[in-house]
Amino acid sequence: MTRATEQAGEDMTSTRPIPIVACLAGDGIGPEVMAEAGRVIDGASQLFGIRVRQVHLPFGGEAIDRYGEPFPSHVRAAVKASDAVLLGAVGGPRWDSAPRRPEEGLLGLRKELDAFANLRPVRHADIDLIVVRELTGGLYFGAKELSEDSASDTCTYTREQIERVARWAFRLARRRKGRVVSVDKANVLSTSKLWRRVVTELQQSEFEEITLHHELVDSFAMNLATKPQAYDVILTENLFGDILSDLAAAVGGGLGLAPSASLGKEAPGIFEPVHGSAPDIAGQGEANPIAMILSVAMMFTYGLGRRDIGRAITAAVDEVMSQGYATADQVSGGRAYATWEVGQAVCEALSHHSSGGGEFAANPYREVIARG
């Protein structure tokens, strides 16, 4: 399998005439929001005169039930042969005390694809920020022990792991307002002391035009909650990024709106909402599909080299939201629309935001795709 990035050396653009998207719907509301993602891909494909092949694969709890493991080997092979991976959500109370957990599959997928840079943008009213979370290191992946009376998780970071994700943050900042805040706990943790030193050195050697600040994670959480407008690019390690990106989503209108892209050196990247499987509302047709649909927009932009389509989908979402199409998590008082109704409204609005035509082009984001 020839993958685009192996040819281009530096971007994730698909060069295949019909790109393959591996769709892992997963559990809970995953399949509900994935269905709308599929409709938006179909709608955009028709409008822009392209073809995209969606391949549906079992993953997470669903795969545990069918195959005894959350990320079976045939799914692993299919994912690696794809141009982009679209993921709904995994997990749920059914598997919380099972020997294998759905979340294991998600961590395995991120590691397998070396998707180290997790971009979690928030745009809402006067807030326009992006969390750049390191995704394949830190406490999540260090040595672990668990016995009856003691447990440990090890946090390790290397210079290389820090540099490659920091480069992503700085390159994104170049295209935005030119400001990066790096969030750590350098008053206590050794990994944070290294993190701060490496990020500072990288800024001084390669990104002098970018303004870099450092904040400690505890007071940063307070600042993010009280003045989110102050931030542009937020760079942080894995666990802090997990927590802070839910907080950023909350100040930006809620988890139902927050998309993400997880990128490595080469395709495929993983595109998934920040939210989980929401067992409390699963099966009721009321999940907000916007975070998933915006993840589709990020997939076109970063994964398939079609920034124009990514923009059209984002504009269609903005239009639909401004018209008041909102699921239950977004309305206070007015009518709550169903998942499918919001998805349908986005599909219909798409035609207002397309100039149409065109093949898969060179990736306009080539410049910001990090190299190792």
Ligand code: NAD
């Ligand atoms: P969650 O994100 O699933 O839900 C938190 C709250 O937000 C819930 O009240 C839920 O109803 C609401 N919510 C989330 N997405 C929504 C949407 N699209 N529309 C409307 N409301 C939405 O977090 P949780 O409840 O802590 O976790 C549930 C399960 O999901 C756990 O098993 C967890 O491990 C897993 N999880 C998976 C992912 C992933 O697959 N990427 C991410 C986070 C959590």
Ligand code: IPM
């Ligand atoms: C996320 C999720 C995952 C994480 C879990 C489900 C493993 O919370 O994508 O934010 O902690 O990274």
Ligand code: MN
């Ligand atoms: Mn999370």
